[in-house]
Amino acid sequence: MYRLVKLKEEKVFKDPIHGYIHINDQLIWDLINTPEFQRLRRIRQLGMTYFTFHGAEHSRFNHSLGVYELMRRVLSHFRRNYALELQDDEVALGLCAALLHDVGHAPFSHSMEHALHMKHEIWSRKIIESSNGISTILNAFKPGFAKEVSSVIANEHPNKLIESLISSQLDVDRMDYLLRDAYYTGVNYGNFDLERVLRIMRPHPKLESIKNDPNTPKVVLKFSGWHAVEDFIVSRYQMFWQIYFHPVTRSAEVLLGKIFKRAQDLARSNYTFSFMLEPLDDLIMNNVITVEQYLRMDESFMQTVFYQWMDEKDVVLSDLCRRLINRDLFKYQVLPADEKESKRICIEMEQLLRQKGFDPEYYMETDYPKDTAYHVYEVNGPLIKTPIAAIDNQDHLIEISNLSVIVKSLGEKKSVGATNLYVPELKNNEVYER
Amino acid sequence: MYRLVKLKEEKVFKDPIHGYIHINDQLIWDLINTPEFQRLRRIRQLGMTYFTFHGAEHSRFNHSLGVYELMRRVLSHFRRNYALELQDDEVALGLCAALLHDVGHAPFSHSMEHALHMKHEIWSRKIIESSNGISTILNAFKPGFAKEVSSVIANEHPNKLIESLISSQLDVDRMDYLLRDAYYTGVNYGNFDLERVLRIMRPHPKLESIKNDPNTPKVVLKFSGWHAVEDFIVSRYQMFWQIYFHPVTRSAEVLLGKIFKRAQDLARSNYTFSFMLEPLDDLIMNNVITVEQYLRMDESFMQTVFYQWMDEKDVVLSDLCRRLINRDLFKYQVLPADEKESKRICIEMEQLLRQKGFDPEYYMETDYPKDTAYHVYEVNGPLIKTPIAAIDNQDHLIEISNLSVIVKSLGEKKSVGATNLYVPELKNNEVYER
Amino acid sequence: MYRLVKLKEEKVFKDPIHGYIHINDQLIWDLINTPEFQRLRRIRQLGMTYFTFHGAEHSRFNHSLGVYELMRRVLSHFRRNYALELQDDEVALGLCAALLHDVGHAPFSHSMEHALHMKHEIWSRKIIESSNGISTILNAFKPGFAKEVSSVIANEHPNKLIESLISSQLDVDRMDYLLRDAYYTGVNYGNFDLERVLRIMRPHPKLESIKNDPNTPKVVLKFSGWHAVEDFIVSRYQMFWQIYFHPVTRSAEVLLGKIFKRAQDLARSNYTFSFMLEPLDDLIMNNVITVEQYLRMDESFMQTVFYQWMDEKDVVLSDLCRRLINRDLFKYQVLPADEKESKRICIEMEQLLRQKGFDPEYYMETDYPKDTAYHVYEVNGPLIKTPIAAIDNQDHLIEISNLSVIVKSLGEKKSVGATNLYVPELKNNEVYER
C-alpha cells in the first residue's frame, strides 16, 4: 500500500567503514537533507574522547549513516536468503529508525545529558514526532509514521524483529560504532568480522509463533558461526575498557559536568552572565525547552559559550572553561579498593584543595566506570536484554554464554575496574601518564 | 650548547596514520599543550570537504602531529644511516617548524583566508613570533629561537635541508596530508609507500658544497627507488582531482565566500548586526586585528556566528547562512570550453537569477580549479620549486621528470579541468549528482 | 532453456581480497572440484617472484576464484542496475570462462612456456575442451558448451560483452591480479578503488547496434568516474615496473630457461638422465604431449626434478639446478644505452666467463623487459586492444587517453627501461642490491 519511491539513480556516500552508503529511496534522501539530521554533523560521536584519541573527531552524522547502511544490508540479506516477507512500510520503518535513532543527541552527548538530566532517547522521539523537517516527511510517507518510527526507538513497537535489529545485544548500532570508533581512534580492538556476523544472522525460523515472547531472540545465529559473535562481544568489551572508559576522557567529562554545575548554581543565585546564548539560559534555569530550542544547540554552540565564558568575572566558571578549552584537565589517581582508606584519601584531598584555594565542589570528583559487555539472559531473573542465541539443526536455541566460556565470564563480571579521583594538578600531585 | 631536555618517559599519541606519535622532548610537549596549538583541534584539516566526504572531519591538530612525527623519523633516519651531524638546536628547529607550520590557519582555511585577504603563513609566523604561549616557550629554549622557527616557514632560514623537508615538492607536510586525508575520507588515492619513500630519501652527499644552490635539492633519492616517488606524485595528483577540487566542496566554499562578501558589504553600509562576536567586526570592517584577536576565531566561533545570522533581518545574509548550516548548497554546471558560449550562458543565468529574485552578486559564481601536481624544474625559467632528483652511483642527479613519463606529463600539464558555474537550485536547473 | 541449478545453500571461500567468494551454482561448484582445477593450487600465480618478494607464494587457484567472483559481481551489477538481459547460459559462459581462463598454466608459467614454446592459452583451451573432468561437466550443462567457453578465451565467441569482461584493457582478470599480487607481495602499488571501478562500469547503452564493431567498447564508464580507471591503469604500470619486471625475479627466470636449454641439449645428444619423470622426457625430446600428460606437471613435479638433477653427472645441469633450488641466482648489471658500448661489454664478459670456466651459452643472458601499461586505440593503425572509454550525457564516447594526460603519456611510451646482463657472481663482479 505504502510504496517507497525509488530515486532515479542510486546515490552514494563514500564511507571509510562500509565503502559506500547506498541510498535508493527518496524518503531516506529527504530525511538526510533535513536541518535536524544535518545538525548531527555538529555533534561528535564520542564526545570528549578526541582529547585522548585525537582521531576521534567524527560526528553522529557519520555513525547514523552507517547504522542505516547496516540495517539496509541486513534486511536485504533476510529477504534474499531467508524469504523474509517485508512490506515497504516495514522496510521503511527499519531504515528510518536506524537512520534517526540518535537524532536527539545533545552536544558532548552523555556528559551534558547527565549534567542537565536530559535523555537523548526522549529527545530523539520528540524530534522524530514533532520537528518541522523530519516528522513532516515521515507522515507524508504514511500517516502516523513518525509516531511509529519513534515507538521503535522506545521499544514499544509490535515489530520486535525490526526493534531488535536496532536495539539489542547484537544490533546494527553496536556493529557500526565498534568498527567506526576503532577506525577513527586508530586502535584495532573494535574490529570484528562484520561480513561473517551478517552472514550468520537469520530471522528465527518460527518468527510468527515466537513474536510476542520477549525472551526469545527474533534474530538467531547459524550454529557454526557463533565464534564470530563471541569475537564481537569481546571487541565491545575491549572498546569499553580501552576507549570509552579512558580516564583522560572521563576527566574531560568531569570538567564539563563541573562547568554546568557552576553555571546552574550561578544562575540560581541570580548571577548575570556577560555572555549567553538562547536557549542555554532557559535550559540552565528551568530545564524546560522546546524541540526548536533544543535543536539550536550543537557543539559549536556550546564550545563558543565556553570560550566566551573564559572572560566571565566569576573566577570558578572562567577557570573551568579555560581548562576545558585549552585541555588543562584534572589529573586522576586510582583509589584503593578498601572503602575506609579510600574515604580517608578523599577527605585529605578535600582539605588540600581548600588550602590551595580550590572549592572541592567544583574541583574534585570520583568516578567509577562500569559496564557489562554482555548481559547474560537469566531464566528466572529480571529481563535485561534479549539474549543472543545460536540455532542448531533441530531448531534448538543455545544461548551464547553456554557456548563460550569468555562470554560467560564477561556476563558474570559484576564489578571490575576501579574508582578514580579527579582533581586539578597540584604540586606533588600524581600525574597521569598515558 | 642548547640541549633538548628529554621527558622522563616517552609520551605517545595513538594515531591512525602513523601508529604512534612519539614525544621525547619537553620542548615539544610544552608546545603541544599551549592554547595556540590546542586551538588547532577546532580547525578542520579540509575545511568544507566534510560536506562531500563525511569522514573528513579531522582537524589540523591531527595533521600537525603527523608532520612533526614524520620530521622526527626523517631526521633520525638521516642521523643513523647517513651520519648527518645535527646539533640539538637544528633538530629542535626541524621538529618545531614541522609541528607549528600550520598554527596560523583560519577557520575553514582557504575560503576565509581568500575572502578576507589573510594568509595563514603570515599568521603562523605572527603566532610563532609573538603569541604568549608558543613564542615564550621557543625563546626559553634558545634566545631568538621563535624568530628562527618562523623564518623556516618563510623559507628564509639558511638551513635549506630543514626547510626543504618542511616545504618542497617532497616534504613531510605533503606526505602526511595525502595519507591522512585519504584515510579520513575513506578513499585510497592518497596512499603511497611511505616507508619506502622515507627509506630512499637521503641528504645530498655533498651537502656542504651545494647548500647555497637553490636549484640543487638538499634531499635526494636512491636511484633504484624513484618509482616510489613517482607513485607519491601521482597520489597527490589524484587527491587534487578526486578530493580537494571536488565541485561539491567548492560549492560550499563559494557559499562561504558569498557570506563574507555580504557581511562586508553590510558592514560598510552601516548595517547593524543583531549578532556579532569580537573580533569578527574588526576583521570585517578594518581587516586589522591582533594576534590575540585572531586566535579567538575557530570553527566553532564561525559556525555559531553563521547559525545566529540565520536570524538576521537581512534576507540575503540569513538565507546564505541557512544554506551553509543546513547544507543547501548551490548546484553546479560545467561551462563549455568555448569562451563566447560560456559567457552567453553566464549572462543568461544572471538574467534568470534576477527573474527568480536572486542577486547574482551573491548567488552566482564561476570557479576554475587548477593545480600542477608537480612543478618540473626549468633550467632557464623562473624557479618555482626545487626539483626532485635521484642520485646515481656516480653522484649524478637525475631530475625525476627525466625518469618518469608520468611526472613529465603532469609537469607539462598547463590547464586541465573545466570551469564550473554555481547557482542555487532553480526549477529546471541541472542538478549535480555525485 | 539451459538453467543453472542452484546449490541448496550458498558456499563461500574466505578470500583476503574479496572477503568472500560466493558460489551459488552446482556447475561452478563441480568445476572447482575437478582434478584439473585443483591442480592450480600447485601452480604459483607469480612464478619465480617469491624469490624476490617472499610473500608471493599464492597460487593460480587463488586468482582464478577471484576472477570468477569479480565476473559474478559485474554481471549481477549489470542485470540489477542496467537491466541487462542475460540468459542463464550467458551467465554460465561468463562465470565458467572467468573461472577457467588460466587452467592451462604450466609450472612457473611464463618461463617454462617460453623455454618450451608452449602457450598457456592453447593449453587452457585444450583442457577445457577435452579433459575428463572439466569438459564433461561443461557439456553436461549444455551440449557443446565446453567449446563455447573455450572460444571466449580465444576471443572467437560472438558475445563480445562477456569476452571483453574477461580479456580487455579493463577486465576482471587484471582487476583481480593487481589487487591480489599487491596484497601477497605486501606492496601497495596495485591498489585501486575496485568498488568504484565496478560502480562506474556499465554496458554500452546501444549494445545491440555496436556489438559487431571491434573498435567500440562493449563496457563503458560513467563520465564522472574516469579518474578511478586512470588510477587503475597507473596501478598496473607500477606493478609491472616494481614487481613483474623485477630484475631479481628475471634472474631466476633466466636460470630456469638455462636449465631447460641444457636439458634439451643433453637429451638431443642422447644423454641418459639418472632421474626423469614422465612426461618431461617426451616434452623435452619431442615437444608433443597429450592433455593428460600435460596435467601431470605442476610445480612440485618440476621442483622435484630440479632437486634430483642436483645429483646429475652433467656438471652444468647439476650446477644450474643447485643454483635454482638454493637461490644462488645470477647477478645483473645494467647495460648502457649505447649499442656499441653494450656489445663490447657483452663480448668482454663472454671472455671473462670462459676464463672462469663458465660456458656463456648457459651462464649469460641479456634481458629487456617492456610492456605498455595501456595501449591507446589508434584510429588508422592496427587494432591492438579495444579502447577504454567514458560515456557522457549525450552517449558520446571519449577515449580515456583524451581525458588523462597520464594515460596518454603511458600509451605513447614506446621503450622505457634498460637491458640487463645476467651472469653468475664472479670475483669483482657488480652485485645487485635490493
Add this chain to the structure above:
Amino acid sequence: MYRLVKLKEEKVFKDPIHGYIHINDQLIWDLINTPEFQRLRRIRQLGMTYFTFHGAEHSRFNHSLGVYELMRRVLSHFRRNYALELQDDEVALGLCAALLHDVGHAPFSHSMEHALHMKHEIWSRKIIESSNGISTILNAFKPGFAKEVSSVIANEHPNKLIESLISSQLDVDRMDYLLRDAYYTGVNYGNFDLERVLRIMRPHPKLESIKNDPNTPKVVLKFSGWHAVEDFIVSRYQMFWQIYFHPVTRSAEVLLGKIFKRAQDLARSNYTFSFMLEPLDDLIMNNVITVEQYLRMDESFMQTVFYQWMDEKDVVLSDLCRRLINRDLFKYQVLPADEKESKRICIEMEQLLRQKGFDPEYYMETDYPKDTAYHVYEVNGPLIKTPIAAIDNQDHLIEISNLSVIVKSLGEKKSVGATNLYVPELKNNEVYER
C-alpha cells in the same frame, strides 16, 4: 669479544606483516642464504590449511623472517629504553635462535611428524648443530655457538630472557604467526595491537636477582597496558578455534596420516613400490635417517611422491593419494558427548564402511582438537609455562589471570570442543558445509 660484522648497506625484505624485515648483520644474511634455510620456502607454514583457506599458502620462510624481525625489534627496544646491556653474542643468540627456531620442520609439519614419530624441535637442533651450511656459519662466528643456539630452542640455555622471548606464553613466535596466519587466510581474528604489546614489554627490573627463578617471568608488562595482552591471548584462542582446528583441515591431516600408515604397512609386508624417492624408503622402513637425508624432504618431494603413488597397484594407497591430490577429503560428523552413544555410532559406521568396501583402518578416524589458549600459572601445581605478569609502580607482579576475567576463564577451560568422526563421503552420509 665476538663482534657482529655489519653489512655495508642494510638489506631489506618487503614483508606484508612487518613492512620490512631489516638485515644489518653479515651473520644473519649468510644464514638466510644457506640451502637449509632456503628449504623453508618449500614448507608451508600451515600445512594442509590451504585446503580450507586457500590464501594460507605461505611458507615457514616467511614466518621465520618475521620472528627474526620481531626479536630484532624487541632487543633494540630493551636496549634503547631500558638500558638492557647485551653483548654482541647475546644479541646474535637471540637473532639466530629466532631465525632458526623452525628450521627442522618436516613437510606438512605436524601431520607427518605425528605419523612418523619425528619432532621438528629435535630436527631443528640437529640441523643447527650439524648441517653443512648453518652450523659452520654459527661456529665461525664463535666456537660452540651452534650448540648454544640449539640449546635456546631446547630451553636449556642459561639466558632465560632470550629463551622466553622465543618460547613462552608471550613470545615473538606467537606474535608473528597470529598476525601472519590471519593475514594470509584473510580472517581478522589474529589481529592484535602488536606495536602496543611491544611498547609495554620490558625486562624485569631486577633481572639479575630473579634470573634463575623459573616461575618469575623475565619479561613483564607495563601495568596500564595489560588489556593489549589480554587481546593477544583472545586472538590466539580465536585463531585456534577458527583456523588451526578447522575440521576440514583436520580431515586433510587425517588423510595424510592414513597414507603414511598404509605406506608403512605395505613396506613392512615387503610390498614393492613402483615409485620411491630416497630417503622416504629409509624413513618408512627404519625411521632412521641422517640430517642430509632429512633435508632432502620438502613439500614438493612429498607431493610428487603422492602424485606418483596415484598409479600404485595397491588400491588403498592409490585411492588415498588420489583423494589428497584432488582434495576429495573425508567428511566429518560431530560425535555426541555421551560416550556410549558415541561408541555405538562408531561401531555402526565401521560396519557400514566394510559393507561399502572401505577398510576402516584406513578410512575412518576420530579426532578431538584441544588447546588451552593460556596456561595459567599454578602456584602449587606442576609448572607448564612461565606466567605473563604486569608490574605495578611498586615493582609487584600481578599475574594476568588475576587482572582479566577472560584470561581466567580461558585458563580454566579444561575441555571444550567436540570429537569429530571422519569417513569418506557415502551415499546418505552427512556432508560438511562450511
